[in-house]
Amino acid sequence: MDGNQEDIRLMEKIKQGSQSSFELFYEKYIRFTFHIALQIVGDRTEAEDICHDVFLEVLQKSSQYKPEKGSVKAWLAVKTKSRSLDRLRKKKPLLIHKLESLDTEEEHPLDLLFIHEMERHLIIDALNHIPEKQREAIYRSYFQGETHQEIAKEMNKPLGSVKSFIRYGLKNLRKQKPLVKWVEPERGWKQQ
Structure with missing residues (x-):
């Protein structure tokens, strides 16, 4: 099973309420999302907050992921980048x-x-x-x-x-x- 198929399976289980699947997903991708957020906002605390928001959204809105639009990893990267830019936009121009x-x-x-x-x-x-x-x-x-x-x-x-x-x-x-x-x-x- 390739990585994206495994991720899709995890997302399905998260959608069904599986806490253990969410924990596996979190462990697999926390460093990946943190790296993206930190590169954009340049602040560890802000990056941690962004990761928290992203994974909370994954947990609560896992049905937003559509396999036909790309890999889970790419979806997560876009979501993290979007949240990071949102955080920057709220600051002084x-x-x-x-x-x-x-x-x-x-x-x-x-x-x-x-x-x-x-x-x-x-x-x-x-x-x-x-x-x-x-x-x-x-x-x-x-x-x-x-x-x-x-x-x-x-x-x-x-x-x-x-x-x-x-x-x-x-x-x-x-x-x-x-x-x-x-x-x-x-x-x-x-x-x-």
Whole structure:
């Protein structure tokens, strides 16, 4: 019996109320889910809470799993990622906060840590909807790790202009509806 068939059998037994099957399932997947949650939220206590929520949902709503849509492991991974991102979304707007905290430093190295916490394509798409000079300054600063002075030299602009490009670019990023929805879901879509 392959691993997914065994998992499907466990899920069926969990659905029927088998505590021992749930315990086996838990032991098999707790490290897997914890690793996913910890990678996303970066905090052990938060990751433990997320795992608790995920396994409680497995116990209470095991009928949500549909074998025709993929493996149990993949279903669990998606559920864990979703709960982890939900947890991040409830906090202060993550992208804007991290970009702004980097922007307050006079000189800063490339910080790719925040990229791993959110969908890269969402950021790139939002950047494509702001003015070109703002996009270039933000990209050079946060993605290429250039200092404000280096950016000013490369763009052939005064240092103050580069700082303005970055500041106004961040403000324009806040207005991007898909990005706003990602970082501020409790507010929903803003009406303009």
